[in-house]
Amino acid sequence: MSQNLTDYFGVGVGGKVEIYGESFAVVGIYEQIGQGFTGTRTAYMNISDAQTITGQAGNASRLDVYAENTSDVDGIAEAILAAYSEIQVTTYKDRLSQLQNMQTTYSETLTNAQSTLSQTQTIATQEIIIAVVATSLIVLFVMLYTVRERTKEIGTLKAIGFSNWNVMSQFMLEGMLISFVAGVVGIAIGSVGAPILSGLLLPSINPSRSSGSFQSTFASTSPGISSAGIATATPNLQLMLLGLGAAVLLGVLGSLYPAWRASRTRPAEAMRYE
Amino acid sequence: MSEVILKTENVFKTYKMGKREVPALSNLNLQVNKGEFVAIMGPSGSGKTTLLNVLGCLDKPTSGKVTLDEVDVSKLPESQLYKLRRKKIGFIFQTFNLLPYLSAIENVELPMENTKKSKSERREKAGKLLELVGLAGREEHRPQRLSAGEQQRVSIARALANDPTIILADEPTGNLDSKNKYEIVRLLASLNIDQGTTVVMVTHDSQVASHTERVLLLNDGQIKKEKQGLLVTKKKSLCPYCGSKIQLSDQRCPSCKKRL
Numbered sequence: 001m002s003q004n005l006t007d008y009f010g011v012g013v014g015g016k017v018e019i020y021g022e023s024f025a026v027v028g029i030y031e032q033i034g035q036g037f038t039g040t041r042t043a044y045m046n047i048s049d050a051q052t053i054t055g056q057a058g059n060a061s062r063l064d065v066y067a068e069n070t071s072d073v074d075g076i077a078e079a080i081l082a083a084y085s086e087i088q089v090t091t092y093k094d095r096l097s098q099l100q101n102m103q104t105t106y107s108e109t110l111t112n113a114q115s116t117l118s119q120t121q122t123i124a125t126q127e128i129i130i131a132v133v134a135t136s137l138i139v140l141f142v143m144l145y146t147v148r149e150r151t152k153e154i155g156t157l158k159a160i161g162f163s164n165w166n167v168m169s170q171f172m173l174e175g176m177l178i179s180f181v182a183g184v185v186g187i188a189i190g191s192v193g194a195p196i197l198s199g200l201l202l203p204s205i206n207p208s209r210s211s212g213s214f215q216s217t218f219a220s221t222s223p224g225i226s227s228a229g230i231a232t233a234t235p236n237l238q239l240m241l242l243g244l245g246a247a248v249l250l251g252v253l254g255s256l257y258p259a260w261r262a263s264r265t266r267p268a269e270a271m272r273y274e
Numbered sequence: 275m276s277e278v279i280l281k282t283e284n285v286f287k288t289y290k291m292g293k294r295e296v297p298a299l300s301n302l303n304l305q306v307n308k309g310e311f312v313a314i315m316g317p318s319g320s321g322k323t324t325l326l327n328v329l330g331c332l333d334k335p336t337s338g339k340v341t342l343d344e345v346d347v348s349k350l351p352e353s354q355l356y357k358l359r360r361k362k363i364g365f366i367f368q369t370f371n372l373l374p375y376l377s378a379i380e381n382v383e384l385p386m387e388n389t390k391k392s393k394s395e396r397r398e399k400a401g402k403l404l405e406l407v408g409l410a411g412r413e414e415h416r417p418q419r420l421s422a423g424e425q426q427r428v429s430i431a432r433a434l435a436n437d438p439t440i441i442l443a444d445e446p447t448g449n450l451d452s453k454n455k456y457e458i459v460r461l462l463a464s465l466n467i468d469q470g471t472t473v474v475m476v477t478h479d480s481q482v483a484s485h486t487e488r489v490l491l492l493n494d495g496q497i498k499k500e501k502q503g504l505l506v507t508k509k510k511s512l513c514p515y516c517g518s519k520i521q522l523s524d525q526r527c528p529s530c531k532k533r534l
Binding site: 152153156157158159160161162163164166266267268270271 | 357360436
């Protein structure tokens with residue numbers, strides 16, 4: 001009797017256990033072999049006793065045949081199949097190919113998941129580049145417009161003694177501050193919106209979908225794959241700070257030229273009256 | 275008394291309009307003494323604003339020499355000129371040119387922003403100047419909550435912030451009604467009398483111009499005529515109309531009742 005079974009019954013060698021209503025004496029305990037997670041609980045007994053208590057006189061559910069030499073396996077299997085056409089014969093080779101199939105499917109699923117992920121990453125990278133370019137252009141145009149609108153003010157500042165550098169740093173600071181505030185607002189919207197949006201969008205790029213029916217088989221055995229099914233976008237502090245930093249940087253980048261333009265304003269513009 | 279503070283010698287200024295060259299100032303010579311209140315008058319297009327730009331180091335003359343406080347400013351680069359404007363010149367504009375998002379006192383502090391003065395010194399000075407121009411208690415008001423006359427007072431206080439050698443005013447009464455007009459001229463005159471501030475004012479209003487010491491008539495980019503203003507007799511505490519004794523603070527002559 002396997003050790004986990006004697007542990008279950010709480011008996012040792014010579015103890016008595018009841019199977020199918022019949023009492024049996026334990027004559028030996030064998031240790032668990034291999035690392036089966038459920039552990040096979042096995043009791044060996046005389047075949048006639050087993051047939052009697054299960055009411056299957058003259059029947060067997062399985063026969064294990066051991067060959068003396070591996071090269072004989074195929075021949076023996078064929079011979080058995082020829083003699084008993086109604087039974088199913090499985091050799092270790094069949095089981096091996098079954099295992100190999102499992103492995104192939106598994107790695108295919110992994111590759112699928114990875115390519116979906118890298119596709120998403122490519123799209124994300126493209127979107128980031130577009131966002132960066134668009135943002136700096138927006139800052140540029142807004143600041144250029146501001147500078148144009150405030151020509152007279154800038155002229156006045158220069159007339160009352162502001163240097164080119166004073167004016168330039170003033171506008172740089174302004175662009176930076178506006179971008180900073182915009183960044184904070186963006187993060188606030190992102191923190192609230194990302195979990196909601198990811199709930200709506202992420203299932204469509206979920207890699208576990210592509211693995212189809214096989215997922216059910218693997219769900220219990222490989223937690224790495226099944227957990228992909230519950231991916232969500234959650235805000236993270238590091239990413240937020242990075243976003244804020246990027247916003248300020250873009251603000252500086254976008255205001256560089258407008259601020260320079262502002263600094264070149266002629267002080268005589270202060271005297272212009274429209 | 276007759277120390278020359280501002281002087282132009284053979285100043286020419288021409289603008290390029292496409293391929294044509296338009297002369298704005300041609301061989302202009304003038305002198306302003308320390309403590310003087312001078313008005314420059316002339317029809318539009320006579321070169322008034324151009325002259326003020328050149329005098330105020332906002333623009334360089336095409337040729338000629340401009341001397342401000344014994345420094346030839348006509349050849350200085352912008353990297354020097356802004357310091358000169360900050361320290362030596364106070365500007366007053368026709369449209370006030372106050373920053374709309376700053377309070378009255380902050381506007382007055384603005385020229386002191388890049389000086390060695392500390393924040394509290396700046397605030398104190400700005401407060402005193404607002405009091406001087408009659409705006410005590412309105413320090414925190416934004417320009418749009420002040421009347422036109424009050425806004426021009428703020429800009430006068432701003433012009434005085436760095437104790438300039440000279441005040442240049444471009445049509446300071448151009449956007450004001452007649453009551454405010456005289457109050458502003460009176461304020462400039464009292465600054466001129468009490469503080470000894472030199473003032474050069476450009477105007478096309480002969481009434482306003484007559485309340486100064488000396489009126490220069492500008493035409494075709496040249497000083498064509500020069501006449502004495504009413505302030506000369508007023509400075510001697512005499513009514514310019516009837517010659518009787520007056521106080522400088524009088525709004526009207528006590529004997530002939532004319533507006534001073």
